Amino acid sequence: MDCISVFDMLKIGVGPSSSHTLGPWRAAEAFLKELEAASIFDKISRVRVDLYGSLSLTGKGHATDYAVMLGLSGADPEYIPIDDISSIINTINEKEQLNFGNKFLVNFNPKSDIVFNREFLPFHANGLTFTAYYESEEYSSTFYSIGGGFFTKEDDLSSSSDITCAFPFLFNTSTELLAFCDQENKTISEIMFENEKTIRTEDEISYELKRIWETMLECMYIGCHTEGILPGGLNVKRRAFEMHNNLKGSTPYSTPQEWITSIRKTKVYFRQILKWVSCFALAVNEVNASLGRVVTAPTNGSAGVIPAVLMYYLVIENHKGGQKEIEQFLTTAGVIGSIFKKGATISAAMGGCQAEIGVSSAMAAAALCELMGGSPAQVTIAAEIAMEHHLGLTCDPIGGLVQIPCIERNAMGAIKAINAAELALDTDPLTVKVPLDKVVNTMWETAKDMNNKYKETSEGGLAVAVNIADC
Numbered sequence: 001m002d003c004i005s006v007f008d009m010l011k012i013g014v015g016p017s018s019s020h021t022l023g024p025w026r027a028a029e030a031f032l033k034e035l036e037a038a039s040i041f042d043k044i045s046r047v048r049v050d051l052y053g054s055l056s057l058t059g060k061g062h063a064t065d066y067a068v069m070l071g072l073s074g075a076d077p078e079y080i081p082i083d084d085i086s087s088i089i090n091t092i093n094e095k096e097q098l099n100f101g102n103k104f105l106v107n108f109n110p111k112s113d114i115v116f117n118r119e120f121l122p123f124h125a126n127g128l129t130f131t132a133y134y135e136s137e138e139y140s141s142t143f144y145s146i147g148g149g150f151f152t153k154e155d156d157l158s159s160s161s162d163i164t165c166a167f168p169f170l171f172n173t174s175t176e177l178l179a180f181c182d183q184e185n186k187t188i189s190e191i192m193f194e195n196e197k198t199i200r201t202e203d204e205i206s207y208e209l210k211r212i213w214e215t216m217l218e219c220m221y222i223g224c225h226t227e228g229i230l231p232g233g234l235n236v237k238r239r240a241f242e243m244h245n246n247l248k249g250s251t252p253y254s255t256p257q258e259w260i261t262s263i264r265k266t267k268v269y270f271r272q273i274l275k276w277v278s279c280f281a282l283a284v285n286e287v288n289a290s291l292g293r294v295v296t297a298p299t300n301g302s303a304g305v306i307p308a309v310l311m312y313y314l315v316i317e318n319h320k321g322g323q324k325e326i327e328q329f330l331t332t333a334g335v336i337g338s339i340f341k342k343g344a345t346i347s348a349a350m351g352g353c354q355a356e357i358g359v360s361s362a363m364a365a366a367a368l369c370e371l372m373g374g375s376p377a378q379v380t381i382a383a384e385i386a387m388e389h390h391l392g393l394t395c396d397p398i399g400g401l402v403q404i405p406c407i408e409r410n411a412m413g414a415i416k417a418i419n420a421a422e423l424a425l426d427t428d429p430l431t432v433k434v435p436l437d438k439v440v441n442t443m444w445e446t447a448k449d450m451n452n453k454y455k456e457t458s459e460g461g462l463a464v465a466v467n468i469a470d471c
């Protein structure tokens with residue numbers, strides 16, 4: 001039984017894609033470690049990367065080429081200063097050399113040493129092979145980016161999580177989870193908190209959850225205060241800036257925390273609530289699309305849903321909400337995400353956008369429902385409702401960029417999550433016809449039936465209906 005931590009589902013990284021940016025980046029880091037373990041790291045003189053399947057078809061738009069170069073350069077996606085990214089990439093392009101593991105220069109011409117192979121490897125849609133050359137030898141290793149920043153190798157079916165599993169409450173399904181809640185008389189977040197305590201101290205858990213929230217908040221703040229056009233050639237205008245200008249009140253602020261206080265003082269009716277939630281979600285995904293720092297939740301393409309719904313709770317529903325509620329929200333969201341990862345997928349290359357926006361909406365709906373006083377059964381109903389109305393959602397990003405339909409889709413996912421939480425709060429669990437486990441299974445079956453054109457290949461849907469040259 002997989003042991004997935006909340007911190008596996010919510011990871012701090014760099015946009016625009018968890019499967020196409022964060023996963024390949026982490027795989028490159030793992031490749032460096034393999035070379036060290038084989039005692040050949042210091043001998044390497046050249047390196048090459050082969051991208052396969054979806055990583056090849058949408059890798060340019062999703063910055064997979066940047067990710068592997070940064071990973072091979074020893075940069076950490078969680079901590080690299082965002083402003084350093086373009087200078088590192090420019091230097092590699094100009095010098096045709098790469099600072100291998102941040103230790104010494106090796107030959108690397110991005111034009112010929114990153115190969116975009118259109119074919120798919122049989123094991124998974126997102127394959128990549130690193131080859132390092134030394135003396136007259138070479139060492140190759142193939143990895144698969146399986147969504148949400150996770151990666152694996154064919155002979156290692158466990159996740160890339162470093163955790164040795166000692167969770168007291170092991171579950172794969174929501175039925176098993178609810179049985180623990182019942183048995184222990186605990187909420188879903190309390191059950192998961194007990195699990196997390198086997199990995200980190202209570203202080204560490206609080207510290208890390210705070211760091212995740214602060215990254216989400218800063219991301220919304222930056223997105224709401226940055227105007228202009230997104231990179232990539234689609235000429236997509238950033239919309240959060242103008243929306244925010246129209247919504248914000250007159251209370252001055254100079255920090256993200258003061259910003260929350262100022263929003264709480266604005267007058268909100270239904271329309272303003274819709275606009276605020278949409279604005280928060282757009283802001284995050286505009287930052288994501290410009291290779292900014294975001295929290296993968298559970299993916300980068302869907303990174304705006306969870307912060308937007310949590311922000312909704314803090315600025316609209318509960319003005320006294322703080323660290324305790326933030327921790328509860330993020331923990332519940334993480335648990336629900338892990339159930340989808342175990343029973344279905346969080347990879348668009350495997351399941352289309354239902355695996356990204358659908359899962360993030362289900363996570364947010366469940367977390368909001370728990371904060372609003374829902375029982376554990378109602379929390380799972382909220383997740384079920386949110387996913388039920390994303391089933392079959394395809395992934396067809398125009399130009400392979402995580403912009404259209406991705407950015408708006410986060411706003412839709414956030415609004416659906418709030419609606420799903422409200423519906424669940426008014427639902428008697430005994431009358432439910434579709435339990436969460438059934439919808440997880442249905443999502444997976446739908447994923448398997450979905451044509452490859454709609455699985456992050458940009459070979460179907462909007463991606464072919466709209467020509468990038470017309471944008």
Ligand code: SF4
Binds near residue numbers: 302395403456
């Ligand atoms: S369409 Fe959905 S799944 Fe595909 S890249 Fe955009 S957000 Fe991700």
